[in-house]
Amino acid sequence: MSNTVKIFLVLIGLALVVPFVPGLIYPVFVMKVMCYGLFACAFNLLLGFTGLVSFAHAAFLGSAGYVTGALMIRFGNHPLGMPAAFGAGVAAAALVGFAIGGLAIRRRGIYFAMITLALSQIVYFLAVQIRWTGGEDGLQGIPRGSLFGLDLSSDTVMYYVTLALFAAGFLFVDRVVHSPFGQILQAVRDNEARATSLGYDTDRFKLLAFVISAAIAGYAGAMKALVFQLVSLNDVSLHTSTEVVLMTLLGGVGTIFGPLLGAGLVVGLQNYLATIGDLVTVVIGLIFIVCVSFFRRGIVGEFLHLRRRRAERGKTRPVLTATRAEAPAVEAA
């Protein structure tokens, strides 16, 4: 069993008992962490494993939330209402991702990021203007409906359904990273020109990664709409897009569990420091500065790095000396 699977099973095991100890930790809080955790995993698939910075991820989270929410309000009573609305939300996010990604992928680096930012602002504008999104009010009182006959209006049932959805989403991200496609994505991230010279149409790989990432962000958004029975403009705002950057960097970009930890920390701080009001932003900002200055790989990233260094120190000293001896005497000619 790989370490990833072990850690994952431990986390799921812990999550399973949460509803039995409400005095220790709120199930609603854990559900929020799972929604944002998956959202951050989706973002990490792009930043960590493809090398693309997107400022449009709130647009995917939000548009899926709006579509799922609006459909639930109309068809929530239907026995298949919830899975259909959920699927429609994910599909909507994938479509928005295809549109934004398709336009942005022609540019690189900061220009790519800026185009995603501009296009996500259009989505925000639409959310304010279109009637069925509820404008400033957002969508409130979204019914949760039922899944396979289970009534989701109970928080405990919803908790376990959310946990199952989260586990499936997380394993899917892990599979994408560790797939034949994921290998090419890492190659594109490491050296795009070289990947092209090996015959890979790198733009198509980046676009597919973008759409998958958008779809997973939408999956998290649809989950969130059902859990909180609420979708608001905040879900499609730039603030949410930058928050997910923070979560991912704080936890460790390019690691499997980093984004989860980052999401847990940020959501936790927001929840437990809610009493100090707007100062939360200052605290999170300070944490971010510390993170970028002192542990740039993020918490999980630094941990893995330390462990690898320690393992190497144990065994590879002779190899290192050999490498040094054969290192090229540059400019000797």
Added chain:
Amino acid sequence: MAEHALVTEGLTKAFGGFTAVRGVDFVVRRHAIHALIGPNGAGKTTFFNLLTKVHTPTGGRILYEGTDITHESSAAIARRGIVRSFQISATFPHMSVRDNVRVALQRRLGTQYWFWRSIRSLSVLDDRAMALLTDVGLADYAETNAADLSYGRKRTLEIATTLALDPPLLLLDEPTQGMALDDVDRIKRLIRRIAVGRTILMVEHNMSVVADLCDTITVLQRGEILAEGSYEAVSADPGVKAAYLGGGHA
């Protein structure tokens, strides 16, 4: 089959007002080792970049095996079998040496878009990857990250990755640049060995490499062909001497 592996007709590239490559008519015979030399700024790398469509030509045509490839994308040209190496080492630094080679092998498997399959489905390529690494002498480093290799080994890995595609036409951009003598010899032997059954076009500054390996040499100067022929013929050419040493000393 066309007589020549690669032909350019009047190939031209202008950057704004500056013409880096000017009307180059150029032919690479099949199975030749052909060198492209010239002083700094002669347009060698630009010419290479035109062949692999990193830049788009402003004029002229490129024919590969008789087919016009002037308007094809970089990746499409690579899939036709024209694979290049780069002036600076081009590896995937955060992937293991074996995975570097496997990425190249993966294209033939046709599963590059399969995001739902396990990475274990790629292990069928491991034997081939290890065979290629053994062939170039990197088998002991298979699990090392490419970033941790010495410079010479990075270049060797790059060649192994290129060979994984089994390309009929290899474009090598300064394969021995910045290398110590030992490494230069190693790369030289490697190039001679892999040239069997392939066509190789390389940009190279190291004249001993060019003299030992190449059957035909083309000298570029200011974006135009100055001379062409065997090493002896080219090195005796007064125009070439002038270009390298400056007019006053010729």
